[in-house]
Amino acid sequence: MFSKILIANRGEIAVRVIRTAQRMGVSTVAIYSEADREAWHAAMADEAYEIGPPPAAQSYLDIAKVIAVAKARGAEAIHPGYGFLSENAGFAAACAEAGMVFIGPPPSAIRSMGGKSEAKALMADAGVPVVPGYHGEEQADDRLSEEAAQIGYPVLIKASAGGGGKGMRVAATPEMFLEELEGAKREALSSFGDARMLLEKYLLRPRHVEVQVFADSHGNCYSLFERDCSIQRRHQKVIEEAPAPGLSDELRRRMGQTAVAAALAIGYVGAGTVEFLLDGNGDFYFMEMNTRLQVEHPVTEFITGLDLVEWQLRVAAGEALPAGWANLDINGHAIEARLYAEDPANGFLPSTGPVSHLRLPEAGPNLRIDSGIREGDQITVHYDPMIAKLVVWDLDRISAVRRLSKALAEVAICGVANNAGFLERLTAQPEFAAAELDTGFIERHERLLFPVVEAPQWHLVAMAALGLLLSRRAEMADTAARSIDPYSPWADMSAFRLNASRRERLDFSIGGQRAELQVVHGSGAYLLELEGKVQTVEGKLEPDGSLHATFEGIRRKGFFFRDGKHFELVVDGLNHCVAVVDNLDVEIDEAHSGGLASPMPGIIRAILAKPGEAVEKGRPLVVMEAMKMEHTVRAPSKGVVASFNCAIGTMVEAGALLVVFEPEA
Incomplete structure (x- = not known):
């Protein structure tokens, strides 16, 4: 067995390999980019070395740098993980030339x-x-269009050197083919350095x-x-x-x-x-x-x-x-659910930023959690946005599905958009429980998986109010405990009234919707009144943010966290921003009037129109890349592209003005 190996990867697979190697008595060497200086895998390894700037091409994908670190630290073998260099024959050959074992298949x-x-x-x-299709060397657009017509629509366009869904598009009609082909080529070239395409019959x-x-x-x-x-x-x-x-x-x-x-x-x-x-x-x-x-x-x-x-x-x-x-x-039966920093309701766009709060269920014999992310870590635009994998096991599939649903209910992620609530809804679908599975499952159940909620439901309003009240109570208790007279009535700010019931108005917003409640403080409970509806609510807010509530004869669990002036309520995997309303606080609207903003941080890869050009609704205007996937900004209506505020190859932040657009009157 090896005495020392280098892990040429990051995230949860790097953590997994380090744990296994150390359990086997094998010393580990980790590499990390500038963006991953505080990453979990770098902290876990016996040795860790910075290898370059955040872009993968200048760090994790730089074969010469990886080999140099491995040789300098005396590693006998290199584990590539998955992604990055794991399927790079040149890297496998370079390991052999350097006298090290590539932990994977031979280059051939x-x-x-x-x-x-x-x-x-x-x-x-x-x-x-x-699958019937075209796998030939000739890559001219005309030839590919002819082959697509012979195969018959819909046609699947795939990067020949691809994987992980990158460089893959579906053209449902001949009119869509060239647009989807160009997008797939750009994505393939960016991800794999190879724009060759193959075509297949879309089953x-x-x-x-x-x-x-x-x-x-x-x-x-x-x-x-x-x-x-x-x-x-x-x-x-x-x-x-x-x-x-x-x-x-x-x-x-x-x-x-x-x-x-x-x-x-x-x-x-x-x-x-x-x-x-x-x-x-x-x-x-x-x-x-x-x-x-x-x-x-x-x-x-x-x-x-x-x-x-x-x-x-x-x-x-x-x-x-x-x-x-x-x-x-x-x-038995095992099921894995991937927790991603992404917004399911917005086309699964990846989300970036700090993971301010992270609560995952406790692992055990029937539940395994693989993760490379800790609370406080950053999700950046440079790498895959996966946060963790929840893996459950049970004697049969029905029991495993129940176990997965229970585990997902224990998840709370704040700071970035995430798919925890989406996964909860997905695993609750009767068709999923019945194993009626196919690759179009999500699209086919779109109405149920992406419900439109116009206003927060009563139980969410009640839990937000309870979280605010209990959070304030805990803060007052902490302040009183540190004061000169912790028993002074002036330390009690929870609607205290002499010889009267303690009553107050609680004015806050949840998910951008205003809620004004009348609150009567009782002994261990609160009486809440909203728009004529009265309900007694009681519960407990744990130090870890767990919120336990009882109302309408039902016990509910969620999470309630404070982030500066705002709070975050997480129920059923869904995040709801809660803010106490200050009527003296004036918000400044910084939205780009008449403009199209970047939905996320990314790099501009293509500009598909000209200033002054009249366009139809849905016309692609700008293509941007984030986390190795392309996202297209389209015209929201018929109108004129007045100007572009971006250039190909430049990095833009979320919310940056990309296009000045003039809708048709």
Whole structure:
């Protein structure tokens, strides 16, 4: 076994590898960018070294720098994690040239699967079924348009060197094709340095099922069963589970055998994933092979009892896989939910900023939490916005779904927009409980997953009021305890009245909506009156921000945090800004009248109109990139583009004026 390894990654996978290596007695070396100086993985490792500026191309993706640190610190091997350099054949070769072991497959295997077009041709030759499409070298727009017409719409446009949903677009009609093609090329070039595209027939309502394979250098290769990863947004997974529900033993066996055959065909070594599209008839088609560990590997670990990272290290050190893996059984059911800093109600746009408050459920035998983020850490524009993964296990799928719902109810994240509430709604859908899964699940249930709420519900108003009252009570108790006379009645500011019931008006806003309540202070409870509705509310605010409330005969739990002048109420995974109204406080509206603002920090990648040009509603005007994904700013109505306040290649902040736009009168 190695004595020292370097982890060429960041975030939760770096934390995971460091923990496993240290448990095995292996010393760890971490690298970090300027943006990650305070990152968790850097603090955990035995050694940590700054490698460059925040952009990944100048730090985590700089092969020469990574190799130099590894050599200087005496690392015998490098674990690439997932993303970044994990599927870079040049990096794997550079490790070997420097006399270090690349903890992953040989460069030849990575090259075989590195280009989706070449990989599909190779798999077709090996007898693996592939989706009908165009995987040719000719990349002229006219040729691609002709091939798309022959395949038939809708057509899936995919970056040949891509992964993770980047450089992937769907063209539903011929009129959409060129716009989507150009967007996919820009995104692919930015993410992978390769703008080659392939085209595939877009299957309607397919499932995304992938098989975990593991091979060693002694000729052994095993299937560790499959995962269903059909719940996706922007072609990126948000829920994964193992085993895939509803598969017959025969179908499971055939998919596993096909995946093993694919791995053996390229001389694979290490952990890898063969991904398939599965249609309603039980036919499956090869999509791609990820020549690395996957984000969703914990669900496989739960149902097999194996530590895949440990076996990555063992296989890389030359050990053979146990022969008993040929007879593994599936134990129970596991589901993983990814918590992201993103705004589901706004097209899942990533969110940046400090994670001011972070509460996650307590881990245990049936609940695992993988995270590289701590309270106070920054989510930046430079890297993936994943905060944590909640992974649950139980004896069967129904029990696992219940366990996941309970775990999600214990999540509170403040400071950045996040998808915790969205995941709660998703896992509560009867169709999800019934395992009616396919890659269009989120779009098909859009009305239920993105409900329009015009005003805060009564229970939210009541919990916000309770949080304000209990927060003030705790603050007064703390102030009184530190005063000369802690028992003075003048230390009590909770609507104290001599010889009268304690009554006050509580004026605040929640989610931008004004609420004026009459409050009568009782013994351990409050009587709240709002618009003629009267209700007794009682509860407790814990030091960690947990808010326990009882009203209308129902107990509810949420979280209540203070952030400067404002408060944050979190209920059912949804965040609600609460502010005490000061009628003397005048807000200044800084909105850009007649202009289109940047929805997030990012880099301008394309300007698609000219100053003075008349445009129709929905016309793409500016394309910006954030976290390696493209976001298009479109004309909100018919009108004229007066001018642009941005330039290609420049970095802009959230809210920055991008376009001066004059709507048609």
